[in-house]
Amino acid sequence: MKVLVVDDSKLARLSLIKSLKEHEPSAEILEAENGEIAVELFKSENPRVVFLDLTMPVMDGFEALKLIMQIDPKAQVVVVSADIQTHAQQQVLALGAKLMVPKPINSDKMLGVLQQLVF
Amino acid sequence: MINTMDYCNIVFDSLENGTMIVDENCTVWAWNKWLEINTAITSEHIIGKNLEDFYPEIDYKGFKRKIRTTLRLNSPTFYDASLSNRFITVPRNKITTSLLTTMQLQVTISPYIPEVKRVMVSIQDISDLHELKLTLQQRMKEIASLNSELRQDKQIIDANLMIVKTDCGCMILEVTDAFSSFFGYNEAELRGAFLSSIYVTDTMETELLQMKETLQKKQKWSGEVQVVTKEGETVWMDAVISPYLDEQDDITSYTAIYHDITDKKRIELLSVTDPLTKLYNRQKFNDVFDVMLMRRHWKEGNSFGLILMDVDHFKKVNDTYGHQKGDAVLIAVSDILAQTVRTGDVLARWGGEEFVVLLPDVDSEKAAYVAEKLRRAVEGTSISEVGAVTASFGVTVYAEGDTQESMMHRSDGALYRAKEKGRNRIESLLV
Amino acid sequence: MQIDEFSEDHLDVLKELMNIAMGNATASIADLLQAFGTMHIPHLAISDMDGLKAYMEKTIPSDEKYYVTKQLFGGMFGGEFIFVMTDESAVNLGHYLYDVTAPSDADIMDAVIELTNILSSTILSRLSEELNTKVQFFVPSTELMSGNELIGHDETLNYHRIIIISTLMEFQSHKISGHIFILTKDKMIESLSRLIDQKLEELYA
Numbered sequence: 001m002k003v004l005v006v007d008d009s010k011l012a013r014l015s016l017i018k019s020l021k022e023h024e025p026s027a028e029i030l031e032a033e034n035g036e037i038a039v040e041l042f043k044s045e046n047p048r049v050v051f052l053d054l055t056m057p058v059m060d061g062f063e064a065l066k067l068i069m070q071i072d073p074k075a076q077v078v079v080v081s082a083d084i085q086t087h088a089q090q091q092v093l094a095l096g097a098k099l100m101v102p103k104p105i106n107s108d109k110m111l112g113v114l115q116q117l118v119f
Numbered sequence: 120m121i122n123t124m125d126y127c128n129i130v131f132d133s134l135e136n137g138t139m140i141v142d143e144n145c146t147v148w149a150w151n152k153w154l155e156i157n158t159a160i161t162s163e164h165i166i167g168k169n170l171e172d173f174y175p176e177i178d179y180k181g182f183k184r185k186i187r188t189t190l191r192l193n194s195p196t197f198y199d200a201s202l203s204n205r206f207i208t209v210p211r212n213k214i215t216t217s218l219l220t221t222m223q224l225q226v227t228i229s230p231y232i233p234e235v236k237r238v239m240v241s242i243q244d245i246s247d248l249h250e251l252k253l254t255l256q257q258r259m260k261e262i263a264s265l266n267s268e269l270r271q272d273k274q275i276i277d278a279n280l281m282i283v284k285t286d287c288g289c290m291i292l293e294v295t296d297a298f299s300s301f302f303g304y305n306e307a308e309l310r311g312a313f314l315s316s317i318y319v320t321d322t323m324e325t326e327l328l329q330m331k332e333t334l335q336k337k338q339k340w341s342g343e344v345q346v347v348t349k350e351g352e353t354v355w356m357d358a359v360i361s362p363y364l365d366e367q368d369d370i371t372s373y374t375a376i377y378h379d380i381t382d383k384k385r386i387e388l389l390s391v392t393d394p395l396t397k398l399y400n401r402q403k404f405n406d407v408f409d410v411m412l413m414r415r416h417w418k419e420g421n422s423f424g425l426i427l428m429d430v431d432h433f434k435k436v437n438d439t440y441g442h443q444k445g446d447a448v449l450i451a452v453s454d455i456l457a458q459t460v461r462t463g464d465v466l467a468r469w470g471g472e473e474f475v476v477l478l479p480d481v482d483s484e485k486a487a488y489v490a491e492k493l494r495r496a497v498e499g500t501s502i503s504e505v506g507a508v509t510a511s512f513g514v515t516v517y518a519e520g521d522t523q524e525s526m527m528h529r530s531d532g533a534l535y536r537a538k539e540k541g542r543n544r545i546e547s548l549l550v
Numbered sequence: 551m552q553i554d555e556f557s558e559d560h561l562d563v564l565k566e567l568m569n570i571a572m573g574n575a576t577a578s579i580a581d582l583l584q585a586f587g588t589m590h591i592p593h594l595a596i597s598d599m600d601g602l603k604a605y606m607e608k609t610i611p612s613d614e615k616y617y618v619t620k621q622l623f624g625g626m627f628g629g630e631f632i633f634v635m636t637d638e639s640a641v642n643l644g645h646y647l648y649d650v651t652a653p654s655d656a657d658i659m660d661a662v663i664e665l666t667n668i669l670s671s672t673i674l675s676r677l678s679e680e681l682n683t684k685v686q687f688f689v690p691s692t693e694l695m696s697g698n699e700l701i702g703h704d705e706t707l708n709y710h711r712i713i714i715i716s717t718l719m720e721f722q723s724h725k726i727s728g729h730i731f732i733l734t735k736d737k738m739i740e741s742l743s744r745l746i747d748q749k750l751e752e753l754y755a
Contacts, residue, residue: 009566009569010559010562011559011562011566011750011753014753055569055590057591081573082569082570082571082573082574082589083576083589084574085577085580085586085587087580087586088586102573103566103569103570103573104570104680181648181664184647185664188582188664191578192578192668192671192672193675194671194672194687195671196664197663198660198663198664198667199659199660199692201656205656205660225689227689
């Protein structure tokens, strides 16, 4: 199963990947450090799940989310962000994200997220 | 049996600041000794009651919001309650200044028992700090207004006075606008140049020597200098040059102030010039003579001379040809004398048809030589209608102990002898 | 202490933790102001005093007036928290918090202190929590000053190593924004580095 992890912070990606691997050890991980690269990778690799940060340089999460949903309206995007404002959550869900999870994402939270996705 | 609450109270009462426990509705649950003393409200009186009953003037909307924030964040909230209605008013007992009559309070709200929404509010007296702040602000205002006055003064000075600052080697560091515009240079051209470059050094030898001597002695020098502008115009200035010394008494810089005395000089010139011949007048001559006597140490081989001369038969010229012609003779003689004397010799019209010359740096032989030269020059002059003109010369040289009178007397004697011996000749009379 | 003991990885960790902490703070203020805050990427750098001055000059135009709150914090992660807000933002804040058309100078000052309080306690508490350490808050002070007075002019001390964490707090709809600077120096950087090392160990365990 291909999973795309998008975040400009190496630590955030590593931390997320670690908790993901605990539950899905066989997952094939793709990494992107900004929205632009994320969209490119989504187009070429067609991952099952995208973990997307919001605050990134070059192209932020909101833009990337819009483009990804345009490419595949059935895409499963989980927004993982430091921004925990209700408004942000509403915006993101309205744009088509499946879930919004506050950072940092630990093993338990990851399990809860994976349970809500379709593989 | 001492219970927990009592322990708490013991601790609260020992604190050096005001401490109370309130809940989010502002009901008071503890009120320490400091507060009792400074508010005259006992703890028995206020505990269980609402703070609003005792201090209705406080802005409770803001205060309660701060309490909620403290509880929500589980973190202390700080604020400055210097102004009324921010928190309780505590009178200040200071008498020696009236700057602040109530205590300036620093308020800290800390979570106490969050489960029952209770917070600890402690107040700290920061009046002294505020007093210092206010005093400082006052001083800063005073300084700012002084600075603005200074700036104005500086602008006036800069525009009107010609001032130069140099380093100890006389290299120009700073100049005022007035100075640069007078001399026609811009600041960049002047900075780095030597101050002496503006002086007309050949007319100022003595002054420059004196200046050097005085300044080396670390004293202020003042005198007249002749300067030259960028355009080449020469101007006389009054100059005051002051050395500045550091703690080790070494010269760090010089400041020179110049004042254009062209007009002053013109007036002076009028007062020292004989209007007809344009030579120095007697007054000026006497002054120069004085200076010459005082200033230098004359020796036998290096002395100064005095020539007294007289136009021969002048009365006859006036009587025969009239005063206008007489004047023309005097002008012609003055001109030829002025052309013939050496640079540095001081020529003046003594009065009527008499002229005097001071000759620095001569011995008796040289003085006689110069006198003879002058005699021949006058002899060679011819005035229309009048014809040839001659003059008689009396020469003497300074000797130790001489005064103006003694020298004048001697040269007068020499002149008399010249007349006696037939006129158109020179006679010397030495000591 | 060698500069490379605080590596790119360390900076990355700190940046991410600041991101999370700022997220918390933004949500808090959003509640207070009933508005939506825009998140910005935090900027991190290691520099000296000259570098700090240059960075401040670049970020805060020197000729305008600002409400500047400075608060010290202590513990294994200790330093100085600075919040800079324009006069205009402060007035808007005062207007909002005190619900008056023309807030007085005292109201404005009070509002700025209140906001800074929330910002500093949320951010620093969260940062310390993530670093598994405790933080102690000291009394803040707020002044109205011009941009070039932010850093003292005494030439005597030059801290060789300063970590600068900075970001922007922005609430566009209410026209309320401000710059946040968290500074830590010399010995503190060593202990911070160790706290981050522990964090990285957890990650790689």
